[in-house]
Structures are given as structure tokens and as C-alpha cells.
Amino acid sequence: MTDLSSQKFPQFGDLRQALAQYTVGIAFLALVLLNLLITPNFASMNTISVNLTQVCTIVIVAVGMTFVIASGGIDLSVGSTMAIAGALAPLIFTGAFLGITDPFFGVVVAIVLPLVVGGCLGLFNGFLITHYNIQPIVATLVLFVTGRGIAQVLTNGSLQVFNRPDFQFIALARLWGIPVQVFIMLAVVFLGAFLLRKTLFGRYLLASGGNAAAAKMVGINVRWVRLVAYAICGVLSALAGLIVVARNGASDANLVGLGIELDAIAAAAIGGTLLTGGRATILGTFLGACVIQLVRYTLLANGVPDSAALVFKAVIIILAVRIQRKHVN
Template sequence: MTGTSPMTRTTARRFDPFDFLARYGTLIALLLLILFNLVFTRNFATIQTLNVNLTQVCTIVIVAVGMTLVIATGGIDLSVGSLMAISGALAPMIFLGKIMPIGNIYLAVAAAMLVSIAVAGLFGLFNGWLISAFRIQPIVATLVLFIAGRGIAQVMTNGNLQTFRVPQFQFIGLGRVLGIPVQVILMLLIVLAAAWMLKRTVFGRQIIAIGGNERAAELSGIAVARVKLLVYAISGLCAGLAGLVVIAINSSSDANLVGLGMELDAIAAVAVGGTLLSGGKATIIGTLIGAMTIQLVRYTLLANGVPDAAALVVKAGIIILAVWIQQQGRAHA
């Protein structure tokens, strides 16, 4: 009897180059970039270079983790940069005693961190409320705080730069534990926690179900509004923490600059990492790899004499390519 066996046909049908690229393309690109730099870039294989690249990508990854969850539901969050600015503006006002003097610096720093992150989370909850209660499109709902949020931060500080030198607070941006930057540890903890939640919990499966088919998820008994509220709150919390890390590194808070353009960097990391921008599929580890790939592309170009403006163009091209591969993978599925 001639012909291809059913098992062979199934195996052949399962292999799709676009699907393979959608799954592993970013990881392959990252490995090739590392190999290229090991061969052609001076001083690449040093702890200092590793630290530089990791610390520059940390805040993007922290924000992008929240963005991944939002996009997995079929939404988007344009407000993350402004929420970073609000958190970054509020924290110094608390630990410097501008709102209410707190005698113990450790209590002041703890209060500044908790309150600032919580406020950003509440603003994220506000985004979720607009989307779930009023059925406003996410891009429109989050555009409200994209515009107003930075204005709130500027009003809080009267548009003034807040400088400080408080080692107890700056530890989250400049400190090290066993030689590892604290911000890298925070990033990895958030990535691992979010990846576990997305894969191993009912809440994670509900997020994916809503992004895949919101109406079907609702009919199956999933509390869609509650899930969306929580997802946007988590995105706000991540943005709030990232804002604190940024001002801790800079030893200052500028409401005009903190988080500026972060929403675009976060979305880029999510897209390049393999999460479908239409929702229904998400990968936190992919987001981490996507952010690292974009950062390493920029580093590679700069280290080899290519202007930063050209690096931005290349980054845009990478995003277009990643989205195209996703579309092809879905078309061939």
C-alpha cells in the first residue's frame, strides 16, 4: 500500500515555519545577538556589560509584565508611563516629609513605597473600571490617564525637579545583594510570579479565555469585569514600582520625564516576545526575552558606532517583523 501514513501526515502538518518562528524566533535572535557580540564587540563578555544591559531593561520588563496581562485580555494600557510619573512624584514627597513628617527614615521610605505603588494601582483600577463598567475601548480609556496622569504628577510637584540622597530608598535602584543589582532581583521575582500565575492558576486561565473570546468566557461563568479590574490594577502596580526604581537610580524625580515613552517600550517588548496583540495568548518569559532582545539590538548598534536614531529605526523594524510573523502564524494555524 502506497502513500503517506496518517502519523506521517499529522507530523508533517504540525510543522509550520511561521509557527516555529512565532514561538522561538525571538529566543534565536537573542542568542545570535549574544554570539555576534561575543565575536565582534569588545569587552562584551564582562560582568559590567551584563549589568549595564540588565539594569537598562529592568524597568521596561517590570512594566511589560503588567502590559502582557492587559494585552492577553485583548486590551491595552497607554497610561503606564504617566503612572510611573505619579508614583515617582509622590514617593519623595513622603520620605522627604513634604506631606507629613515621619521621624524614622525607614518608616518614611516604607510608607513612600507602599503608598506610591498603591496609588498607581488605584489609578490602574480606575482604568479597569472605565473599561468594564462603561464598555469604553481600552485605548480610549487609558488615553485619559496617559494625558491627565502626567499633568497630575506635574501639579503635585509644581513642575519642579525633586532631588534627594536617601540611601535607604535608593537601595531598590542602586543596591546589590550578593553582587546582583536589586532591581534585577525585583524584575526576576515579578517575571517568575506572573509566569506562574498565568500558567498555573484559575485567574491566569481566565485572562487567556477572555482575550480569546470574551463573550464565550462570560457565558461560561467567568466574572469578566472583575478579571479586567484586577488586570489593569496589576498593570498600575507594576508601573508604580518601575517609577520608584527609575527615580532611585537617578537620585531625582522629574514629573516631565519619568516614564516618558515607557508605554511604547512595554508594548514593543510584549509584541516581540510573542504575545498576540489581539489577546488570547500570552507569554511572560517571552516578554522578558523580547525586552532583552530589543535592548541588546540597541546596545549592539551603539557599541559598533551606529547612531541611536538608527537604532530606533531598527527597533521599529523588529516590531513590524514580529507582528507580521504572528499574523502569518495565525493564518497558517
């Protein structure tokens, strides 16, 4: 009697859930089909390469963002962290900072140190949130504002141009014709998905984001879990920052990672991650970022200006959130 409702409805729920789950995949395939029909030269190695290269940094940052969102938070400071990492790297391998002269050692430090700094910035965010109970949106706003300032101070506000193939390989080198950054992105997606799905940390993260009080009651150290989520986000943001400056052969503290927090949040939302925490999918985030990228590309390739593309992005976000809502109810 009682179980009539609890046993029969779920099947409808499952169907809808499945639909919601695959919405982003369906949208992605639809966009690919659409482009095959209307965009000239879409099915070329060059187009794929361009799109993959452009989506790389969004995906990497969005994976970190997904962890943070899954924990019930948000991180607005990802772009600033990218800028700091991007400003640090050239300073290190040119010897201006730390005075390292050995080129190999310089490049190694120029990659490792910014990642560590990114992780520390993430820990700083997490610390504000877990120990001072500041709302994530406010806490990360601190670094959002000051971080870019720090990056500008580091570089004296000037554009740093460099030509260092030994550093730039992380973006420019190619393996079987595919840029290395694409492999880095895929590795991040794979590791992220594994971490979230298969590990204790991933399950604890979702439990903490889904119901922090319940998580505490089963002995989960919710503070620690959140702290780690922000640290991961910081490291991945720094990685994205390194890739951007390596790709451009220049570091511009004013522009690196500008506005990427919104793309990253949108990618997660479109992909099916619940913005209130507790449900997240890395694969969804990856596809979400691809959808955003493809929409932008489709419009550009067909002569629609970038400004108009932003409006389309908004429409997609609304649709994505609407589908999620339906699913929740």
C-alpha cells in the same frame, strides 16, 4: 475522512508554532553571539550589569502590559503612572507629603503607598473600560495625558533631587555584585509567569481575552478579570517608577517613564503575545524586552546614534508581527 484535515495539518502547525514560539529566543541568542563577535568587552560583568539595569524597568512594565494585552486590552498610561509613583515617593520620605518624620516608616510608606496608588490608577482604567465600555486605547489615553500633569503638579514641575540610600537600595544595592533591581525584575517575571500559567486567574484572563463571550457563558466574571489585569499593570508601573527615581537619585515628572508604553507593547509583541488578546507569554515578553535592549546597546556600542536605533526597533517590531501573522494563518 473528515479527520484527515484535522489530524494531519496540526503537525505542520505545531512545527510552525514551535518556530514562532522560539523566534524571540533565537533572535536573543543571535544578538548575543553577534555582540560577542563585534562588540569589544561585551562578555564582561560590567556590560551585563549595565544591560540588565537598563532593561529592568521595561521588563517590569512589559509584564503588566502583557496581562492587559492578554485580556484583550492595552494600557497607554503606564508611563504616567510611573511618573506619579516617582513623584510621590520623594514627597513622602522627605516628609513634604503626609508629614512623616520617622525615616524608616517614611521609606516604607514611600514604597507601599505609590504601589497602592498605581493599583488604584489601574483600577480606574479598568473601571472606565469595563463599566463604561470605553475602548481601552481611549480610556487609558485619559490617564496617559492627565497622569503626567498630576505628577507635575505634585512636584511643582521641578526636579526633585535626593540622596536616600535607605530608599535607593531598591535600585542601587548589590547582592553578589548584581543590582537588587535585577532580582526584583526576575521576581516579577517569575511571579507573572506563574500567575498566567498556573493559576485560575491566569487561565480566566486568557479565556476572557481569547473569547469574552465564551468566557461569560461558562460563568467567568470577565469584568472582574479585566479589572484585575489593569490593577496589576498599574502596580507594576508604579514599581518601575520607584526604581527609576531611586536609580537616578532624582524625580523628574517630565521624563520618568516617557515613551515606555511603546517599549512595553513592543516587548510583548516581539515575545509572541497576541495583541488581540488570548495568547500571552511572560517569558517571551522578558526576552522581547531583552532583544530591544540588546539592539539598542549593540548599535550604541558600535557607534550608531540612538536616533538610528529607533529605526532598527521598528524593523524588529515589523518582523515580529509578521512572524506572528504567519503563525496565526
